[in-house]
Amino acid sequence: MKEQTVLICGGGIGGLAAALVLARQGYRVEVFEQSDAFREIGAGIQIGPNAFRMFEHLGLTRAIDHVAYYPGNLCMRDVRTGEVVTRVPVSATAQGTYGYPYGVIYRVDLHSVLLEACAAQPSVGLYTHAKLERFAQDGDGVTVTLADGRKFQGAALIGADGLWSAVRQEIVADGAPRVSGHVAYRAVLPASEVPKHLFSPDVVLWGGEKTHLVHYPLRRGELFNLVAVFHSSLYEEGWNVFGDPHELHERFADAVGPVRELLGKIETWKMWVLCDREPVKNWSQGRVTLLGDAAHPMLQYLAQGACMAIEDAVVLGAALERAHGDFAGAFLEYQRVRCLRTARVQLTSRFYGDIYHASGVTRELRNQLFQSGTESAGFAGLKWLYEGVDPNSVFA
Template structure:
């Protein structure tokens, strides 16, 4: 067989694998490069529509990495739809409120409703979870589904396609065929930069440093079932209960001149305390009792104009790494997954057109979320007189009205554009 090559991504092993590969009758499957939250949820959404897929994950095993992930109703609605919400329920927290405090004085600025209020408003709950728990339920559901196959230790490195199929090979010389390739290979996506858009993420000058604290280690002030955000000039801290309330995830976002490309760079025990602006005593105590801080450098990348090329499409962080000021990175990947599966189910006879229609559906929404997230970050990190005005607004605006400003975000349903 011969497939016209797209840009080769890597070594001659992979090139040779593409050249000698034959499709073995599997070319109807969708290939998904990347077994993160985006890749696995795409496989599940496709399976629900009767479409088989093969997930190719570079890591040889799924490590239990990461810390907290917030899942607004737009994300939990999708988990319900994918059939994994019941398995996850025992491991999540369902916070009653989102409290905002001034980081330096500790003053309470607002307490916006979540819990039953947001469930009634949007028909799905607001959950907070440990990333490993969300990833594990998606991986278990994928392994149990006969329409999904999963290869670990497969780093997609060479891609070729013709008007019928796409072929992906690894550096080790293994190759697979499919009707489409979904590149869900994360913020540092090699498939994006080589095949679709060569712009690279740039370090934003800020890091998110995270830890998870066992409940029995927590000072009494921090046992409340809520998401709390502490605001400082150029920094903020977020914490919430995870792992069914047995742990608290804490994330500190602050200016940083060190830049790592991995999610889990170790941070010296005193680094956070030394680099934080002066902060209220209870928060200082919490920061001091957090073990094993890990850093991830925040990357910024304008949402690319193109997400597709022929039978190949980007998804999740590979398409649009959004800044975490809205806690929507994983949820955008979940939204992408159902939109992509709907598009492929609607046009199985014309994959390139289905992928373009997925891009048309998703890009305006993701651009809006990315802009809103950046704006939220700017507001969180205000200083001086602007911070005083922000605090007055938060203090005196009705909390329900503050939360209702996000109806466009949390009310999203499959088929909605923005």
């Protein structure tokens, strides 16, 4: 049974995590990546305790620990006054409450850890310049056709091809993603280039009207990650286009001095147009299923898209382990146990965006509620998220 081949479209964090899980279960896995290399963009990513739980399951704890950075606090400040709205002692709280840390990691490093683990598995085939154009399935398997005409056959196909997933369009057929009207400008600096008075060892979020800035150290503190988010009517599809610094500075014109100074340190910003989709629960069809952003793309306000993709991979593996070769049945079970959890993260992420970008009375109320609560109250409200999933009992 296990000598069967599973085809995976997309070599991002989700696709590689799935490849690793399935190869370790004894499947032959072929991963198709449309780009000329398996790589991630240079930016930071926050990793909740729920994903660290998955790293343990994948045997990657040490490799991740080697490149992660563990902030002491998650701190929210008001961008116009500089006042501290809330400070969560995340280092102690995450480990103490959930048994796993809260970390930040350079996306390149996370992707490399997964890629190296996959490359160490003789049963994983990694193909670049391999853009899936279409697929067809019947009762016996799936045939994938790449843009250059090559064809591959397997017992099943996993679409881990991200926000603009081609596989999703065959299954869910819900067209283009929802453009949120928010854009993110990102940049990474050597930590040594950040003046001492602007450096913070914490994850700091400066919330303002329709804007926020997040910064934190990366790679054991060698790098400094900045992401500025604001509402904009600009739209360009893709994850790697240049932003307009004039628009950025205009949006942060009323920010306190240190924020403006920090933004001024960066000459070139890369831009993301932020999109998501409405939650659905029909992302599996026969021997084909979706995973990660292809299944449930979300805004970044809860910092969980990649964490959910990694959880998906582990749960999908557990579903296949139980199904004894019944791919269609396993994919329906996987979808059943994942769809409400991921939908909750998609919808809560939108809500958190509203909180971060609040103005007027809403902003005052936010500040008052956060400031009157205990330090870890906000974090405790996310117990459902951070305690994560147990792949051994999730189907019980």
